[in-house]
Amino acid sequence: MRGIERRLGVCRVCSQLIHFPPPDEGTVAAHCPRCGSEVAPRKPHSVQITWALLIASAIFYIPANLLPMMEVQTFAGTEADTILSGVLYFLQDGSYLIAAVIFVASILVPTFKILVLGYLLLSVQSGSAARTRQRRRLYVLTELIGRWSMVDVYVVSIMVALVHFPPLSEIHAREGAIFFLLVVILTMLAAMSFDPRLIRDAAQKEKHA
Amino acid sequence: MHDRVVCCSECDELSKLPRPLKPGRYRCPECGHTLVRFVPGMVEKLYALNLAAATLYLMSLLYPFLSFEVLGNRSTAWFLTPIENLYDRHEYILAVTVLMTILVVPAARILLYLAVAIPVYHGRVPRYLPYALKLLEEFLPWGMLDVFLIGVLVSIVKLLGMGSILPQAGFWLFAAMIPILAYIQMIFDPHPLWELIETAQRGGKIPYPLEPIL
Known part of the structure; x- marks a missing residue:
């Protein structure tokens, strides 16, 4: 009941x-x-609000990945790092664990969250009754992992604080970090505004129809 | 006493909880979401653990956190140095977010826990208790000290190749606090406190120690 x-x-x-x-x-x-x-x-206007936040985060997701997160300045020149180039750097370096941590936190988790929330919204709107249990689990997982994407933002801010030897070498934060931060916050808000009870509502309507 | 009907906030299933509750966790029969957790001695534990966490946190702010040496140049960072640096370089969005997630919200949570646990431990229900519980609930996902710890570890490994990096006292104090915070989060269940507020609103006698009343 x-x-x-x-x-x-x-x-x-x-x-x-x-x-x-x-x-x-x-x-x-x-x-x-x-x-x-x-x-x-039910949470009021849950589907609309979640869509709005999700679309905004999907838009910010593009510059977050294309623009550099940070910039390493040495006497030899300036080198800018995007999220992906950071992961590749550690892969080449042989630090597989760190490469995996950054890959999961900064690439896998945000992509997964955006796709899953989009799927949940579409399935709720189409009144799908399939796989309600799995979809509820997906939602719980999305809500749980969202905050861990912040790892990269913290890494940038710690590096900025520690590598600070002008004029020898210095690290600066760049625009990519801000866009990435917005993606994390917006997807967290989107997950919070989604109402998981809607998943079963749609399933039940189909059963009665 | 009768069983009590509850409604799952995740899937809307109605189910019954036995009364009195036994220590442990009660899950929604439909979706497995935790409905209630009854932890005997929760208030005492919150009191003690949050005092410990507050002490460790305060000390980790005061001692150097990490130091980094490259080619005879040495830089030392305190816990708050990253925020200060971001602010100095006009990265206001980053500075404010980091400030909120690793300082303001976590510190507010510890203080709110203490503001809840101390009076209840001494048998009083303060008027602000409902507001404190609401705030604790709303702050929950935005305190990110555990994520920050992973960030620190990643940075250490990142900098290993560039020079010598040494964790200082502040780091160890901070690292010791994280499991305590995780444990606090694990045992905290606001249900018995809401029941307490209801009893106080009705002008009833406040039961202490908190019984499995739900």
Whole structure:
């Protein structure tokens, strides 16, 4: 039995069981008697907001990968590094572990998140009833791994702080880092604004139809 | 006593929780999402562990974090040096984000935990308790000290080839704090505290130590 069938729901803040007003009262939202938060049966406008954030992050994803993240300045010249060239550098160097960490955190995780959220949104909108369990797991995974992409942003800021010997050598942060940061934050917000209960809603509608 | 009906926030399944709860974790029968975790002595643990974390964190800010030497040139970074440097170079977006995720939010979380645990431990329910719990919930994903630790480790390996890099006292204090923070996150469940607030709102007597009341 699902909450929505009994007009029951859960307060996102304090997990209190909420009774929603009957449909003829004109409002769907209720106020949590315990913590006072407004509770709606589903996150309001979840699909639209998630799409907006997701599209924005997909756009920023392009300069994040094409523009350099940081720039190493030595007396021999200046060398700029993008995310991908950083990974390749460590592969050639033989530091496979570091190459793997950066590859997973900076390339695999953001790409995976954007694709998965897009897939979840499309499947919810088309009312698909297939693989609901797997899709819920995908969502949990997306929410869990999102923050780990920040690793590269921290690496850049630590390198900037440590390699600071003007005029011998210096490291600067470049635009790519800012775009990448925006991708991480926007995909995190997108994952938060998606309502996983919609996955089962669509499946249930199909069953009744 | 009757069983209690709860609704899963991830899949909307209604299920029943036994009363009283046994120590441990109760999952949604439909999707496996954790509904409640009952940790006996949670408030005492939060009190002690957050005091420890606050002490370690404060000390790790005061001692040098990493030092790096190349061709006789030496640079030393404190925990906050990266933020300072980014700010000096007008990288404001990066500076603010790093500042929020490794200083403001984690420190606020530790202080909020203490602001919750200390009065409850002494048998009082302060008026700000609901707000503190709400903030703790909202801050959760934005404190990234664990991610920062991985970032530090990657930077160390990156710089190994360029010169000699040495972790200093601040780094070890910081590294010791991360498992404590992870453990705090693992045992924290706001449910019994919300129940406590409800009891206090009804003017009831506050049960202490916190029982498996849910």
